[in-house]
Amino acid sequence: MTKANFISFEGPEGAGKTTVIQSVLPEIEKLTQKPVLLTREPGGNAMAEAIRNLLKVQTEPAIDSWTEVFLLAASRREHVIQTILPALKAGHVVVSDRYLDSSLAYQGGGRGLGLEKVQKINDFAIMDPKTGQAVMPELTIYLDLPVAEGLERIFKNRTDKIDRLDQESLAFHEKVRQSYLALAEDNPKRIKRVDATQSKEKVLEDVKAIIAKNWR
Ligand SMILES: Nc1ncnc2c1ncn2[C@@H]1O[C@H](COP(=O)(O)OP(=O)(O)OP(=O)(O)O)[C@@H](O)[C@H]1O
Numbered sequence: 001m002t003k004a005n006f007i008s009f010e011g012p013e014g015a016g017k018t019t020v021i022q023s024v025l026p027e028i029e030k031l032t033q034k035p036v037l038l039t040r041e042p043g044g045n046a047m048a049e050a051i052r053n054l055l056k057v058q059t060e061p062a063i064d065s066w067t068e069v070f071l072l073a074a075s076r077r078e079h080v081i082q083t084i085l086p087a088l089k090a091g092h093v094v095v096s097d098r099y100l101d102s103s104l105a106y107q108g109g110g111r112g113l114g115l116e117k118v119q120k121i122n123d124f125a126i127m128d129p130k131t132g133q134a135v136m137p138e139l140t141i142y143l144d145l146p147v148a149e150g151l152e153r154i155f156k157n158r159t160d161k162i163d164r165l166d167q168e169s170l171a172f173h174e175k176v177r178q179s180y181l182a183l184a185e186d187n188p189k190r191i192k193r194v195d196a197t198q199s200k201e202k203v204l205e206d207v208k209a210i211i212a213k214n215w216r
């Protein structure tokens with residue numbers, strides 16, 4: 001088994017990614033004996049964070065769905081070139097809160113643009129300029145829960161941070177979840193599903209077990 005030096009976390013809104021990542025980072029450091037770089041998408045460096053802020057702007061009429069894909073792909077390119085590749089090269093383990101699968105699920109599935117077309121645009125964004133290979137996580141932890149439960153968590157707990165995508169319809173979020181489930185089924189080696197309806201402690205235990213198995 002390839003040891004995962006690049007790990008991504010994915011899930012619908014309120015799945016608990018941020019919560020579990022904070023708790024699991026020290027474990028990853030202990031297990032891998034490597035420094036861990038925590039990053040996120042959209043974001044991870046100054047330009048990509050600026051694009052993240054742009055994506056939050058509510059406009060009338062709303063942003064075109066393909067424009068959204070291109071902005072996300074542009075921020076991902078910056079993330080790959082300025083943050084992820086240098087960190088991997090320096091011997092870090094990179095943990096990213098969301099990566100390409102988010103575009104496939106949200107824009108490909110949620111917006112209905114199609115996973116293959118969104119993948120094609122992103123092929124340019126994730127290409128390593130030296131090798132021409134795609135920069136992809138070896139391990140993706142997918143936190144799965146019914147969308148209503150995730151939305152209830154965020155609307156109950158952090159009303160100050162509700163953003164443009166959080167406010168999309170239940171049908172949109174359901175399409176996002178179904179796309180994630182399809183991705184997990186199609187990529188069983190890379191994407192590991194965790195039941196995020198469980199307690200925070202049990203979710204953490206499951207995530208730790210998956211990462212430990214990967215590094216054993
Ligand atoms: N297993 C859990 N059970 C109950 N509540 C949880 C659980 N995990 C996280 N929460 C709570 O749900 C809320 C959302 O969690 P968190 O911010 O970690 O999710 P997220 O996946 O990062 O969300 P988003 O991607 O939408 O920002 C927080 O208030 C958090 O305390």
Ligand SMILES: Cc1cn([C@H]2C[C@H](O)[C@@H](COP(=O)(O)O)O2)c(=O)[nH]c1=O
Nearest residue numbers: 041042072098099102103106107165166
């Ligand atoms: C990378 C990426 C993200 N999104 C969406 C998903 C979320 O609604 C936000 C990110 O916010 P988070 O609460 O910090 O996870 O952006 C997307 O639609 N497509 C993407 O590629």
